[in-house]
Amino acid sequence: MEKNRELGSIVRRMAPADLGLYYPGGDQRCFWQGVLSHPAYRSALREIEEEGMRLSQESIPQVTYGLFALFERQGTRLEYERVYFERRRRMNTFALLSLLYPEREDYQIALHDILWAICDEFTWCLPAHVDASSSEKIRATIDLFSAETGFSLSEIRLLLGDMLPPLLRSRIADEVNERLFEPFLDHMHGWETATHNWAAVCAGSVGSAALLLMQDSERLTQILKRTESSMACYLEGFGADGACLEGLGYWNYGFGYFVYYADLLRKRSRGAIDWLREEKVSQIALFQQKCFLGGGAVANFSDSQPQAAVQTGLSHYLAGIYEVFESPPLSLSAGYREDHCSRWAPALRNLIWLDPGRTGKEWGAADYYLEDAQWLISRVASGHDRYGFAAKGGRNDEPHNHNDLGHFILYGAGEVWCSDLGSGEYTADYFGEGRYGYDCNGSQGHSVPVINGRGQSEGPDSEAIVLEVSIETEEDRLRLDLTKAYREPELLGLIRTMVWNKRGPQPELTVIDEYRFNRPPDSLLERIVTRIKPDIRVLDGEHAVVLRSGNGKSGLVIRYDEGRLTASVQARSYRDHYGKEALWYAIDFEPKQPEAFMTLAFEFRFI
Template identity: 45%
Template sequence: MLFSRKKGERLLPSKVMDRNWWNKRPSHPAWQAPAAEVASEAGQLINRGTPPLTDDLFRLFEETGSRQEYEAVYFHRRHRLNTFAFMTLLHPEKKQYKQALREEVEDVCSEYSWCLPAHIKDDDPNTIDLFAAETSFALSEMKSILGTELGERLCRRIEEEVRGRVLQPFLNHTYHWETADHNWAAVCAGSVGAAAMHLLEKGEVLDAVLERNMRTMDYFLSGFNEDGVCLEGCQYWQYGFVFFVYFADLLLAETKGRIDLFQKEKVHQIARFQQNAFLYRNKVIPFSDCVPEQSVPLGLSHYLHQCFCDVTVPDYHLRKPYTADHCARWAPLLREWIWLDETLEGREWEEKDEVMDASQWVVSRFRSGEDHYAFAAKGGHNDEPHNHNDVGHMIMMKNGEMFLKDLGAGLYQKGYFDEKRYTFITNHALGHSLPVINGSWQTQGADRKAVQTKTVQDESHLVYGLELKDTYPVSGLTSFHRTFTWYKKEKPMLEILDAYELETPPNGFTEQFILGDLPWKEEEEGVIAADGMQIRYDPVQLRPVMTREHFTNHSGRKEFYQLLKLYVHYPPQTGIIKITFSFS
């Protein structure tokens, strides 16, 4: 008998425990590609040793502020663990992978800490961060599914380590993430709850854990508006909300349908966010700390479609490859296999306009001939989760190429999540398409917010208006109103109309726009162009300056963009500025 069935059969679909189901996956058309990816990775890893997590690596964050060195080794170890677990399921006849899995489990159980150094304060052994919680989920679930292969001694070791590092500290302490309204709440509570459901028998202790987890999930959901927008960005929808779904699914099974978190209408709207956040193929709206390209968790999408019929089934070719998640999380990988429904036929993202009033996001996908265009803009406020000072910012795209650009997430490093956050250009207002008024730019704070003033939608155009005066710390600024008009025609055009009023004439007013790193040039007075786009402005009113800039992106690589500044000549007390961006 390959599997330890008791917990797995109670919580997971029966096919997960079916050896024949796994044996047939590598030859099934829907699973051939992921099976080949797993096998390819396994073939490369099997003859390499497990890299050590040394004390020197652990201390690097405190000494230098760099997270990358330790985390690269940490996540590689999780990748090895997952890969050998899948190979044991898919190819149980290849005994070397079963032995490798046992060794990886032993190594993970022997780590000094399951937390990342960036998340531990004062070397507190009771810390439960995202990755300690996720590791407890992964090992507990592997024990349920692969218990017989792991053997009795390793199963006891898993249980001892998960109890000692996560479940017992959770029962004895409270944690900051229990009342958070962002991804930490769902990932930590969801993972702790999942581990508890896999390891603990029904009774008061399990009930106590799950009751706290469910309260935390309420806090998590409170971070969403009723329109379901994930203000942290699509990347964190694929993280926080996904772990909410995993927990809710296991809880539904654990309680035999008695507790169904999917009945909440807000959960339904959040489930629809993915189809609003993708612009073209794998390109997403990169507002907040989000990267501009995302693959699709196809198994999750199929699961949500079964829960809510209006959730779009994406095209199969957008599926998340096995190695896409550099953090190598077990729970998403498993569910990409077991939730995939080969009977569902996916499609490309449909043309649509979506105005999400509560969060003040507007998104438009439009097709003209063979070309796909997209526009998105946001209001909101400057104290959102993973906040960027970006109220009134916009992006514009053709066939996946960003002409009006958002820089997305920067490199996570020391200072990125503390008082130095807005020294990073990705998070600062100057890294967004927003003007500088009287020498000042937008600053952070919940009171730095927009007021939505106008929305007009029809087949030919979309109009969206925002009052932005409260986003600037400018004395005497009585109004700053930005209107976006998106013309959906053969060659779409975006018109931006900025109208401002001050009590006295300003010392300066500078429009600025973040553009893609293209060969922009001044074609004639009042026209700046690159291949496929023209920017038009009044040369009597505005003086252009274009510079090539760069930043360190989320992957640690240098990325370039073009910064267009348009200086207003002798700005008056009251002014109106019109700039158009048209595809050519």
């Protein structure tokens, strides 16, 4: 951004913080009447109304000390967070219903009560993000969710206007000032210089709340000076390829809040400050359309879910700015209930930014190499079916890092055959010393070798070196030197080559690993990760690993050299992001006679 920007002068000339920031001509009632009558909103409105019916029959859940203290006592988060997020769901639902049906007094009363209850919360932060040794330290902390809450309350206060009693409007302003603005201006926060989603979400929410609430231009200038700096730090976490190393879920989250802030700032500054004109920002915007493999399956490296939905409002907003941005198919739209964190900002914008004229279509065949991230992603269309392949190099010190250099994902005909397990249940240990003991984080839960019983190591020195990458009409190829990923003294070299052959009616994948040791290793496992139960059987006179879809209509065959390798299958489980036990299978190929120099090849064919 321009370093010599006259921020103070821009702030003094800002457009008013009013309904014109949200609706054409600032006509709120006309907009919501149009929503009620347009079929494009029908599904979303049904979900919101059903949630309203459910919540009307329940009381406001209480955030007790016992729930709050669980994280400190046993390191678990979900118990408190479920109640916390249910309160936000209640706020969002009755705020939207009050906008849709301003004549319904019952919706407004329910909204007033939950807003008052949220203002009563001891802290808006989550227990996992605070130092619980004193209330003073907690009140000085701004985390993702306290910042989001302040932004949400500020926006609801503006949009609901006189539907909120004067006392409630006054209290919201006081609480946001006390919990966000004062601690923000009082001292620096660690996330202000982060190069990942915390900078965008926290700074974007604080800056957005200030743009909506703050009347003092000098104080607003002080806040925006800091939030602008944080946004620059956030963008430093991206390479020129625009890849979000934290995965699509965190792209939706971090980049989403970056855009929400950028939109409000652009409008209030009358276009004088426009982050969306930045070249890097335009490349980040395109990440979404690059990481889908087919259907809802994505290249979910890092702490990301294997199946993803899109925020339609955000997507349509970006499509209106960037000509090359592809609107996603409506079948991938995230439902109102889908966000388990119940965030207000995307829920609102999925309605006010929805463009009924943009229907979108399934992303077609495409190949991408994201050079900075070292990700190769390919989609192949064959009739009505889609096939996808993704592989990565990179380093084992990335945001939400997994030890996964050389790992790959294989998708075809509606199934993910070779998987990335994604994110596990967030606990204290998950982000602590035990992180890589979790299968979803350590290399033992990825499709990479295990050498002498040990997997890859974490840290900046564990990096892949790209030896070759090519994308051609008939074949894609990625060749990686993975030697530095392992701390094995006997390992002199490990080269992995992945060849994605697109010539036939169905693509095929070949993975070739070349090993050099100073002496034969004690043990070596070539591991493939899948969520589909494998079967080792004889096909055409040779042993192979066969995976079949649930309906039996499609499958995958993994061919290997049975003269040199023994195949075995191990069922394992881990706790997924929502705290549920999730089953996965490790397909291991072990050399019958390890050698100092070995080349092992595996063929993956769809059936």
